[in-house]
Amino acid sequence: MIAAAVYFFGAVAALATLLMLFQREPVKAAMLMLTALLATAGIYLALSAQLLAALQIILYAGAIMTLFIVALTVLPQAWRDHPEKKPFLKVLGLAAAAIILTELVKVSAVLKTVLRSTDFSETGALALAQQLFGRFAFQFELLSLVILASIVAAVALAAKRRPA
Amino acid sequence: MTPFFEANRDLLIFSGAAALKVLVFMGGIMGFAALLTLAERKVSALMQDRVGPNRASVFGFAFNGLFHPIADAFKMIFKEDFMPARAEKLLFTLAPVFALFPVLALFAFIPFGDYVMVYGYRLELQIAELPTALFFVLALSGLAIYGTFLAGWASKNNFALLGALRGAAQMISYEVALGLTLVGLLMIYGSAGLQDMVRAQGKLLFGFIPAWGVVYQPFAFILFLTAAMAENKRTPFDLVEGESEIIGYFIEYSSMRFAAFMFAEFIEMILISMLAATLFFGGWQVPYLYETGFILPGGKALALNHYLVSALQVGSFTVKTVFFSWFLLVVRWTLPRFRFDQLMGLCWKVLLPLALLNILVTGAVMLFSGKL
Numbered sequence: 001m002i003a004a005a006v007y008f009f010g011a012v013a014a015l016a017t018l019l020m021l022f023q024r025e026p027v028k029a030a031m032l033m034l035t036a037l038l039a040t041a042g043i044y045l046a047l048s049a050q051l052l053a054a055l056q057i058i059l060y061a062g063a064i065m066t067l068f069i070v071a072l073t074v075l076p077q078a079w080r081d082h083p084e085k086k087p088f089l090k091v092l093g094l095a096a097a098a099i100i101l102t103e104l105v106k107v108s109a110v111l112k113t114v115l116r117s118t119d120f121s122e123t124g125a126l127a128l129a130q131q132l133f134g135r136f137a138f139q140f141e142l143l144s145l146v147i148l149a150s151i152v153a154a155v156a157l158a159a160k161r162r163p164a
Numbered sequence: 165m166t167p168f169f170e171a172n173r174d175l176l177i178f179s180g181a182a183a184l185k186v187l188v189f190m191g192g193i194m195g196f197a198a199l200l201t202l203a204e205r206k207v208s209a210l211m212q213d214r215v216g217p218n219r220a221s222v223f224g225f226a227f228n229g230l231f232h233p234i235a236d237a238f239k240m241i242f243k244e245d246f247m248p249a250r251a252e253k254l255l256f257t258l259a260p261v262f263a264l265f266p267v268l269a270l271f272a273f274i275p276f277g278d279y280v281m282v283y284g285y286r287l288e289l290q291i292a293e294l295p296t297a298l299f300f301v302l303a304l305s306g307l308a309i310y311g312t313f314l315a316g317w318a319s320k321n322n323f324a325l326l327g328a329l330r331g332a333a334q335m336i337s338y339e340v341a342l343g344l345t346l347v348g349l350l351m352i353y354g355s356a357g358l359q360d361m362v363r364a365q366g367k368l369l370f371g372f373i374p375a376w377g378v379v380y381q382p383f384a385f386i387l388f389l390t391a392a393m394a395e396n397k398r399t400p401f402d403l404v405e406g407e408s409e410i411i412g413y414f415i416e417y418s419s420m421r422f423a424a425f426m427f428a429e430f431i432e433m434i435l436i437s438m439l440a441a442t443l444f445f446g447g448w449q450v451p452y453l454y455e456t457g458f459i460l461p462g463g464k465a466l467a468l469n470h471y472l473v474s475a476l477q478v479g480s481f482t483v484k485t486v487f488f489s490w491f492l493l494v495v496r497w498t499l500p501r502f503r504f505d506q507l508m509g510l511c512w513k514v515l516l517p518l519a520l521l522n523i524l525v526t527g528a529v530m531l532f533s534g535k536l
Contacts, residue, residue, distance in 0.1 A: 027317055031255065034310070054299035062306025062339065066313070070332045073317060073325065 002046055009042035021097060026072040030065060037061045051128065177285065185291050186272075193271060197430040198233040200489060204430075205232075207493045243419040248319060251416065255318035260417070260424035263311025266304040267432045273297040274438050275359040277448045277478040278455075281470060289448075289478065290359050298356040301439065302343050305395065309335040311428065312397070312404065316413035327413035330504065331404040335395060337511040342391040344519035348384045348526040349377055349443055362447030366454070372461040374451040377444035384522050385444045387515055392436040393492065394511070396429065400499040403507060437488030438481075445484050448477040 020032035044053035209216025277289030316328020405412035457468035
């Protein structure tokens with residue numbers, strides 16, 4: 001039962017990702033990516049990692065994808081009925097995909113042995129919080145610097161357009 | 165009894181109970197949402213010194229407009245289902261589904277009563293008893309944005325897209341504030357399960373004040389209600405629709421597809437009312453009512469039957485939900501619409517800092533009172 005659900009959501013995620021790669025319209029590609037993200041949350045749920053599933057939906061589907069989609073919509077490319085075909089970009093995209101695929105295969109070869117041994121059970125909010133604010137507190141706080149840098153960059157970029 | 169039933173006894177009872185809960189609770193919500201569409205017009209009529217809808221009648225009986233929701237449904241069904249020629253067909257069709265699904269799914273986490281013993285079985289009055297329900301509430305409410313956005317984008321209409329962009333900006337912003345207002349509650353109850361939170365609210369403070377969430381977090385309640393109203397996209401936060409300027413993200417929708425968006429809005433109102441009742445006003449708790457009956461602070465007790473206690477609790481939850489729905493209706497017909505910069509300013513410059521301050525103060529009080 002659990003295995004069937006995992007394979008089903010896994011298949012949906014893989015299919016959506018494949019379709020996304022061959023989708024030329026940005027917003028549709030983003031929707032396919034959303035499907036893949038939700039299917040991943042489904043895998044977590046099937047493995048009864050509820051908190052992880054909820055966080056996956058809140059952070060990726062709810063926050064990041066929404067921002068992606070809003071950013072995509074205001075691009076002029078989203079408004080063309082027939083996107084231009086650029087063979088150079090296609091080659092570039094395929095090359096990038098090939099590199100990512102080889103990296104993923106390399107990583108997953110290691111993970112396969114790890115996953116079997118770890119008991120992938122429910123992680124409570126408390127356990128997660130203790131890790132984040134205890135053991136990894138410094139790294140966690142360091143992350144906020146990255147966000148600060150991006151905020152400063154965004155403000156700098158946005159302020160340029162404003163007439164003096 | 166057949167061998168099949170014997171073998172799968174627990175599973176069958178569980179599925180049957182779940183199906184029954186979904187049917188009763190969801191049916192009740194659908195009926196209530198239909199009545200809300202009437203209440204909306206009646207409240208607006210009351211405020212504008214009119215009578216409101218009162219003509220739809222069956223065999224000459226109008227019951228002051230009670231049949232209008234049914235008449236509306238028939239009208240919507242028989243309207244032309246129009247789709248713009250340039251629209252994205254699949255996404256245009258999916259958008260109403262995306263709008264309706266998250267708000268409906270969210271009701272699974274809301275406890276509408278404690279439990280009922282039926283033939284020796286303990287029937288929890290909550291569809292999905294998750295210990296992480298509050299996170300799922302936030303997760304699913306975050307998905308509601310896609311309905312709005314897809315409707316606007318797939319219509320290929322500039323006004324619809326403007327509405328969708330406004331909607332996306334508004335909902336992302338208020339989502340953050342909404343999530344932060346609930347952190348204080350998480351800290352106090354130490355649990356993300358909604359049923360646990362409601363049970364914790366059954367205690368008494370100083371021996372006579374019901375320990376409802378609003379007593380601990382009065383500030384968070386106001387912030388939560390404001391952010392939730394903004395998520396609901398109704399006046400004063402209805403810039404997404406803005407009838408007088410851009411009409412809205414569902415401008416190209418007609419017939420039942422339009423009805424799905426409208427209905428989603430009303431169902432979301434019920435959801436907000438139920439969440440406000442559950443998180444801040446004790447959910448199904450009745451002050452001084454316990455499993456065995458009333459026990460007043462003075463020590464006087466009144467023993468009550470288990471079924472009567474359960475009925476009182478479900479009734480209490482219903483009354484609270486109806487009250488908050490009425491409150492949302494009154495707010496909608498009282499306040500004028502914000503300007504967009506005011507809307508964004510309210511979220512990022514007022515609600516967000518205040519929500520963070522609330523977390524800080526809650527944490528400080530918990531630390532010094534030794535609760536941490």
